[in-house]
Amino acid sequence: MESWLVMVAQLPTEDPAARMRVLRTLEALGTGVLREGAYILPGSPANRHSLEALAEYIGKSGGTAHLLRVPADSPAQDQSFKRLFDRSARYDELVKTVESLRVAFGHSDPAAIGRVLLKQRRDFEAIAALDFFPTPAKARAQAAIA
Numbered sequence: 001m002e003s004w005l006v007m008v009a010q011l012p013t014e015d016p017a018a019r020m021r022v023l024r025t026l027e028a029l030g031t032g033v034l035r036e037g038a039y040i041l042p043g044s045p046a047n048r049h050s051l052e053a054l055a056e057y058i059g060k061s062g063g064t065a066h067l068l069r070v071p072a073d074s075p076a077q078d079q080s081f082k083r084l085f086d087r088s089a090r091y092d093e094l095v096k097t098v099e100s101l102r103v104a105f106g107h108s109d110p111a112a113i114g115r116v117l118l119k120q121r122r123d124f125e126a127i128a129a130l131d132f133f134p135t136p137a138k139a140r141a142q143a144a145i146a
Contacts, residue, residue, distance in 0.1 A: 002071075002078055003043035007051050009058055009065040010037060018061035025054055030130030032084025040081060042132050043069055088137035090127050094120055095137075098144040121145055 012018045029050055031039040041047040048067070055065035072078035098120055101113050124145055131138055 002081065004070045004072065004081055005041045005043050005047055005051055006034065006068045006070050007031075007039045007041075007055060007065055008037060008068065009039070009055070010063050011058065012061040012063040014062050018057075019063075022054065022058055022061070022063070025057075029054075030085065030132065032081065034084075040070075040084060042085075082133045085130075085132050086135065087127050087131045088135050091124075091135075091137035091141040094123055094127070094141045095144045098141075117145070 009022075011022050026039055029041065029047070031041050034040050041051065048069075051067050055067050058065040072081060098117070101116055101120075124141055127141075128134075128138060
């Protein structure tokens with residue numbers, strides 16, 4: 001079973017820009033949302049460092065944040081937490097886009113197809129960077145891009 005980091009936060013309310021920065025940072029870190037104000041990540045040192053820095057920023061911006069290390073109580077709870085990080089739908093969207101390029105091949109400008117494919121490769125890398133628990137969807141997306 002995994003060890004998890006849970007951030008319980010009351011985001012800044014007086015500064016909407018700071019609140020938005022916090023929410024964007026949480027998204028960029030790939031956090032799972034347990035409920036409003038409760039965010040979860042696998043318990044790695046890198047994730048801990050990122051969440052500690054974010055908690056400090058939240059405090060300086062007028063909010064409060066507490067970072068907790070939480071073990072899963074059971075294999076079922078561990079799986080429940082892992083499902084919060086399922087990136088399959090994002091990979092499936094990427095595969096659909098790449099497959100649509102195959103249909104356009106020979107009918108569209110090859111340079112335009114190349115630009116879209118390059119963007120899809122970058123999107124794949126961005127998704128994969130936050131894919132803490134890869135599923136077969138990742139392999140399908142990687143094969144489609146190849």
